[in-house]
Amino acid sequence: MPAAGDDFITRLRHSWQRTLPELDTTPVELLGRINRISALSIQQLDRVLASSGVTRSEFDVLCALARSDRPLRASEVTAQTMLSGAATTKLTARLERIGLVERKKLERDGRVVLLQLTAEGQDLVEREFPRCVAHDRELLTGLDEKEQAALAALLGRISDNAERTR
The missing domain is CATH 1.10.287 (Helix Hairpins)
Known part of the structure; x- marks a missing residue:
């Protein structure tokens, strides 16, 4: 290396x-x-x-739903994952076919479709997310807590600049 x-x-x-x-x-x-x-x-x-059995992009969709305290509209998933609307539609369709996500209609407006995890989807996130965090932790090997905090703050400032210039 x-x-x-x-x-x-x-x-x-x-x-x-x-x-x-x-x-x-x-x-x-x-x-x-x-x-x-x-x-x-x-x-x-x-x-x-x-x-x-899922891709990283599919896992991003599952995680967006897992973090939410309510079912989400596809547009909300798109905003949280930074995927395109078309990608969100394609990915959620596949996740629904394999039983990890389900669609349900909003009670007060049947035209609105909400997405939520199935029990199988929740199980997958609970099993795989800790593995992903462990991978991320490994990438930070050699940085102590103070260095990680300083790096996070500096990257946050760069991220803010990027958001402002979108």
Whole structure:
């Protein structure tokens, strides 16, 4: 495993410095690391979830429903998962077919469809979510609580900037 000084992102930044030496490529290093961590983490979570029979995106839908204290509209699931509306529709249809999600009509307006977990869906989330958290915890190996808190605060500020420029 490469050290932080010679990893993929550092090599990428050095390549850009040779190509465009007048350009400060600090953002490439910082956001490149965030993006690379995200991509690698997603690939790894897909492997963690493979035995459960659901994809990471499907699991995101299940988790959005599990966190809610009430059934959700598809648009609410979309907002919580950052999936597209079309993806939410496709994923929830599959999750319904395999018995993890059910649709129900809103009592006061039958045109409104709500999504909720089935007992099987709840069981899957309760079984798999701790495994996902353990994976995330492993990625933070070597950072103490204070460092994790500082990193979370810094990433929160970057996240706020990204939200403002959407």
